[in-house]
Amino acid sequence: MPKAITRKSEDFDRWYTDTVRRAELADYAPVRGCMVIRPYGYALWERIQRALDDMIKRTGHENMYFPLLIPESYLQKEAQHVEGFAPEVAWVTHGGQRELEERLAIRPTSETIICSMFADWIHSYRDLPVLINQWCNIVRWERRTRLFLRTTEFLWQEGHTFHESRAEAVEEVERMLDCYRELAEEWLCIPVVPGRKTESEKFAGAEYTLSIEAMMSDGWALQAGTSHQLGQNFTRAYGISYSDRENALQHPFQTSWGLSTRIIGGLIMAHGDDSGLVMPPRVAPIQVVVVPVTRSNDAEGAAAVEAACARLEAGAGEVRLRVDRREGIRPGEKYAHWELRGVPLRVTVGARDLAAGAVTLTRRVDGESWTEPLEGVAGRLPALLEEAHTRTWARAETMLRERTVEVSSLEELGQTFAGEPVFANAPFCERPGCEEAVKAAAHALSVRVLRRDRSGERGRCLACGEASSEVALIARAY
RNA sequence: CGGGAAGUAGCUCAGCCAGGUUAGAGUGCACGGUUCGGGACCGUGAGGUCGCGAGUUCGAAUCUCGCCUUCCCGACCA
Numbered sequence: 001m002p003k004a005i006t007r008k009s010e011d012f013d014r015w016y017t018d019t020v021r022r023a024e025l026a027d028y029a030p031v032r033g034c035m036v037i038r039p040y041g042y043a044l045w046e047r048i049q050r051a052l053d054d055m056i057k058r059t060g061h062e063n064m065y066f067p068l069l070i071p072e073s074y075l076q077k078e079a080q081h082v083e084g085f086a087p088e089v090a091w092v093t094h095g096g097q098r099e100l101e102e103r104l105a106i107r108p109t110s111e112t113i114i115c116s117m118f119a120d121w122i123h124s125y126r127d128l129p130v131l132i133n134q135w136c137n138i139v140r141w142e143r144r145t146r147l148f149l150r151t152t153e154f155l156w157q158e159g160h161t162f163h164e165s166r167a168e169a170v171e172e173v174e175r176m177l178d179c180y181r182e183l184a185e186e187w188l189c190i191p192v193v194p195g196r197k198t199e200s201e202k203f204a205g206a207e208y209t210l211s212i213e214a215m216m217s218d219g220w221a222l223q224a225g226t227s228h229q230l231g232q233n234f235t236r237a238y239g240i241s242y243s244d245r246e247n248a249l250q251h252p253f254q255t256s257w258g259l260s261t262r263i264i265g266g267l268i269m270a271h272g273d274d275s276g277l278v279m280p281p282r283v284a285p286i287q288v289v290v291v292p293v294t295r296s297n298d299a300e301g302a303a304a305v306e307a308a309c310a311r312l313e314a315g316a317g318e319v320r321l322r323v324d325r326r327e328g329i330r331p332g333e334k335y336a337h338w339e340l341r342g343v344p345l346r347v348t349v350g351a352r353d354l355a356a357g358a359v360t361l362t363r364r365v366d367g368e369s370w371t372e373p374l375e376g377v378a379g380r381l382p383a384l385l386e387e388a389h390t391r392t393w394a395r396a397e398t399m400l401r402e403r404t405v406e407v408s409s410l411e412e413l414g415q416t417f418a419g420e421p422v423f424a425n426a427p428f429c430e431r432p433g434c435e436e437a438v439k440a441a442a443h444a445l446s447v448r449v450l451r452r453d454r455s456g457e458r459g460r461c462l463a464c465g466e467a468s469s470e471v472a473l474i475a476r477a478y
Numbered sequence: 479c480g481g482g483a484a485g486u487a488g489c490u491c492a493g494c495c496a497g498g499u500u501a502g503a504g505u506g507c508a509c510g511g512u513u514c515g516g517g518a519c520c521g522u523g524a525g526g527u528c529g530c531g532a533g534u535u536c537g538a539a540u541c542u543c544g545c546c547u548u549c550c551c552g553a554c555c556a
């Protein structure tokens with residue numbers, strides 16, 4: 001393999017695949033669309049999981065676990081839902097040699113099994129709200145797959161809640177969408193646009209779907225987390241009912257929300273560059289790498305370098321620091337190795353700097369390099385990581401801002417997308433015909449969301465010119 | 479799921495069209511040495527059911543058919 005990965009500007013898709021594989025995040029498995037998440041990639045997922053799981057717990061939810069296999073009859077009770085998922089459900093038809101009397105679906109999502117179980121457990125308003133979550137794997141037989149972004153099997157969390165009132169459910173989907181926003185922005189340094197999906201893009205069976213949309217560095221949009229207000233669609237279909245405070249029988253209101261390993265694809269495409277990954281410091285499996293620089297004919301110098309490395313290690317505290325002590329590899333190769341893996345900070349410890357009591361630091365996100373006294377540098381690492389975080393965020397935020405435009409007509413939209421892809425905001429009336437017109441204005445365009453931050457804004461729909469009160473985010477999407 | 483391309487060492491590929499000793503290169507890997515502040519060099523060595531399965535043939539990496547996987551372009555989707 002060539003030493004350098006494919007340049008991002010040259011071929012973005014190849015750059016992505018090269019980076020994922022060379023950085024050892026994941027690799028292809030023998031079954032189409034399936035991937036092996038390798039230790040470095042899984043460590044990243046565990047960091048993301050931990051951050052999000054804390055938020056899920058903080059907002060009052062409990063984790064539990066439902067089975068992988070779902071009887072076909074369960075899946076079929078909510079008509080729109082079945083229809084929506086029919087093309088991508090994988091089925092188990094045999095147990096050993098024997099054909100099953102009823103096929104079992106490998107969960108494409110768990111609403112159906114969860115509703116079926118909670119129908120037995122919810123009887124009274126005193127049983128509500130139900131606030132649960134599960135971390136699990138999902139299988140969807142996708143036509144076209146890409147590592148992390150769209151795989152046949154993926155990992156995610158799916159939250160499921162049941163409430164007494166629509167108002168509570170509405171509040172819940174907003175709250176959880178905001179957790180996703182917080183995860184993306186505060187932890188992954190990915191600025192996102194929260195909003196509501198159009199009818200045609202919403203989850204099958206939902207009253208409405210909210211999502212956060214992130215901009216990748218090629219200007220394409222990535223749906224990075226979704227939150228669905230399911231109303232009573234499923235609770236009616238699955239016969240979940242309870243006696244309310246007036247002893248009247250009611251169906252609870254329900255929500256579900258999910259965030260998957262897809263977000264890792266988003267992290268890669270939002271921050272990566274020609275040298276490989278750029279890890280946001282708060283979730284980076286390795287936050288600081290120390291590269292010792294020694295000469296084999298200088299035992300005294302080597303001892304001093306090792307002593308300094310050991311001191312950094314001892315002083316790292318909570319900082320995830322690794323000293324690259326591999327022998328026989330020159331420093332330059334180690335630099336490239338860790339840059340490919342996106343480690344936010346590198347500390348180079350060599351006899352030259354050490355003679356002056358100093359070490360060299362290099363920040364991954366902007367390549368900036370400077371020297372610091374060895375004394376006290378370990379203690380400064382958290383602050384330096386924070387600065388790396390701020391810069392990673394700032395770079396992504398600047399990109400989003402600079403590549404967002406306002407358009408007011410289909411013609412303007414078409415002209416805009418004749419150039420580099422951007423996020424286009426436009427007044428939009430939500431009529432299906434107008435959505436079709438938007439999609440037709442340029443190749444691969446779609447309405448990503450109706451922006452939550454601009455809901456209620458008066459305007460004239462870019463397609464039909466009639467009064468509108470929503471602003472659509474229009475983009476090319478993964 | 480339609481249209482196209484590809485699959486030969488861990489990786490990138492040559493060889494295939496015109497079937498014929500023991501299947502090659504670069505890189506990577508292991509060991510030894512010289513090196514060492516941006517992907518070093520020399521030497522030695524290991525590593526292959528030529529994607530899988532049938533067929534044609536005295537003989538198949540090479541020709542034919544089927545299947546699997548990957549990539550690109552569409553339709554579908556987190």
